[in-house]
Amino acid sequence: MREAHIRDLIAVVETGSVRAAARHLGLTQAAISKNLSALERSFGEQLLIRSAHGVEPTEYGRVVLRRARVIEAELRKLDEELAELSGKRQGAVSIGVSSTAAAILLARAIERFRKEWPDTPVNICSSTPAIAVKGIREGAIDFAICPAPPSLIGEDIQTERLLSADIAIIGRARHPLAEHATIESLVPYQWIIGARNSVMERSLTDAFREHGLPAPSILIQRDSFNALIHLLMQTDLLAIVSYPSVQEFCERGVLKLIPVPLKLPPMVQCLITSTRRPLTTSADALASEFRRVSRHFRR
DSSP states (O other): OOHHHHHHHHHHHHHSSHHHHHHHHTOOHHHHHHHHHHHHHHHTSOOEEEETTEEEEOHHHHHHHHHHHHHHHHHHHHHHHHHHHTTOOOOOEEEEEOHHHIIIIIHHHHHHHHHHOTTOOEEEEEOOHHHHHHHHHHTSOSEEEEOOOGGGOOTTEEEEEEEEEOEEEEEETTOTTSSOOOTGGGTTSEEEESSTTOHHHHHHHHHHHHTTOOOOEEEEEOSOHHHHHHHHHHSSOEEEEEHHHHHHHHHTTSEEEOOOOOOOOOEEEEEEEESSSOOOHHHHHHHHHHHHHHGGGOO
């Protein structure tokens, strides 16, 4: 399996056709088809099939594609790290951050990083833990700052606790429960949750059950923080979130901390990396800045 084979397989799957991949890569369709045929011969299995949705990977193809993306990412990182060593610093750092990390760590860490690495691009993805861990495994991101549910963590993933953040129940500024709420008064309302079967959802459900109440009605599961804010602003939905992620919106009078006497465990934010792939020099430098900044928030 050659680098060109990996490149062409990924391009065809991502663009949906050999023609689109050829146009994207600036190659001929014949050259790409030849590389794909050679790749299939080397494995002795069909890797791609044509469907109504374009070219899609077979079961074997999906396995090869997953590994191919990791290999491509590693080759790209190798080129970037060699460029860094030569003084060119042409590499980029890609990270995933939770809304909590974005709110209280990101700006300070980036500002410190910029002093030593002013020309290094940083790609930032707003991530749920599942998206972040998947990205790390595939080599799409270097590291993530977010919760690390045990169900997502394996021998290939390393976690380092950075800080914990208070959990709160949030609604719109003029929510019916904005001034006074009891645990029982929460029952009629529907909820937005960041991830199903998460620590926060389980904590909320357990708290309801401890008071003899039915499980909360989870109406919406969202990955987008923007979606959370706009839904809360325009509806009577409630959300359970880390308070630092929405503190600014509460202070500006857009959202409201619902004053309910409900004790919920804090959300732990971790630095998540791969045990099988070392960070580049620039990525390691940025991770170190997140560690330094997080010390101000530890408790």
